[in-house]
Amino acid sequence: MTILRDIQALLAGMWTTWKHIFRRPLTIQYPEEKRTPYPRFRARIILTRDPDGGERCVACQLCSAACPVDCISMQPAEDTDGRRSAAWFRINFSRCIFCGLCAEACPTLAIQMSPDYEICKRDIMELVYEKEDLLVDHGGKDPDYNFYHHSGIGVTQPRGTGEQEKPPVDVRGLLP
């Protein structure tokens, strides 16, 4: 008898919804209650600084090239000491899809994703973030890392004095 099976299925469904009436709602009342995102949550992009307080970004354009929606643009510049930086750096958050490919591409860990997800604006032009809006005064997820202590030949320190770096070999001394 299929009708008995059908009635049983109906009653089982009614019983399931009946139980759910008394269950605690899963709703988070957003403006009053906010859930804390995980540290690796991908939201607003930041430009971090190295432990000395210098800008990490060397304006290599890799993030801009990796960006699938082309929302990052910048102008490279070079200081007198040979240290590179961005003259201006602009992220258009109205286009950004928060995929994190820029942060993955960054060789100096300058561009990072932060868990700050509340970046709604009334005016869409306010979503175009300039360098001063993006720069933060901490090192983000890797606060101790300093790119110039490992690389950047002869920019902040003489050749061969960086961390895990051997002094340059005098090739003439290798002659037999």
Next chain:
Amino acid sequence: MLPTGLEILLLLAKVLVVLFVILTLAAYLVFAERKVLAWIQDRKGPNRVGPLGLLQPLADLIKLLTKEDFRPAGADKWLFYLAPAMAAIPAILSFAIVPFGAPLTLFGHTVDLQVADLNIGLLLFLALSSIAVYGVALGGWASNSKYALLGGLRGLAQLISYELPLGLSLVPVVMLGHSFRVSEIVNAQADGWFILYQPLAFLLFVISVLAECKRIPFDLPEAEGELVAGFHTEYSGMRFGLFFVGEYINIIVLGGLAATFFLGGWHGPLLPPLVWFWLKVFCFAFFVIWVRGTLPRLRYDQLMHLGWKLLTPLALLNILATGWWLMLRGLP
């Protein structure tokens, strides 16, 4: 005997009070439905407007009143404007025959808590429930939209498949109550509710009533998954609101009728009659909402199949069995 001035005044007061109560309850039934559906789905439901969201119906009303009253190009103007009223008015009118409490004695008069105690009350309900479908069908046709037309046609075809079991399921009630007069049907249930004698007829009545108020699982004229919003696709503002509130008035009225015909009307132990009646109505309304939260929509042929091949024969058999039982007991 001509009615005296006092009687007319009492009747008018009764009509106004009933109208006000029904409209308010319908607005709050929308709120209750949203709340209960939210609980079923582990949500909280509307809770922003006023304490616990209790002013939500008022906010909805203001929104509906301030919306643009739009008429699509090519729509039949008069029918398009009339159809919402044609859907809502029969629903409100049906409540006239429902006795919602024991007769009161006021100023030396006996006042029935019922707007009109007709000797053919039950037939009036059946007639009004059939007329209500004109609003749906004509509204769908007058909109000049294919979805609305399909919804209206479905409303008509659905009517003929549920109206028969609905009428037939009430025949045993008349046989047991010996009257078409609703107050006498209620009085016949003073000792035992008819649901005890007629559980099958009650089941058939409830299923037909779900189809009558176009609720899930029989909401084929609306069918928002297939027909956008069915017959009221093209309606906006308060005209849509009339269709909407008509549907909820229908639930209250049909809940009242289910209570009257099967659940003993206002009869019940301990509590006062008014409380008993509304308790039954609210239980019925809750059941309707609960069913909506549970069941999916039937396919079109399944509704036809259910109505014609299952409910109608069952209702006929039930009438035969009731007649046989009455004859064996030697009752008139």
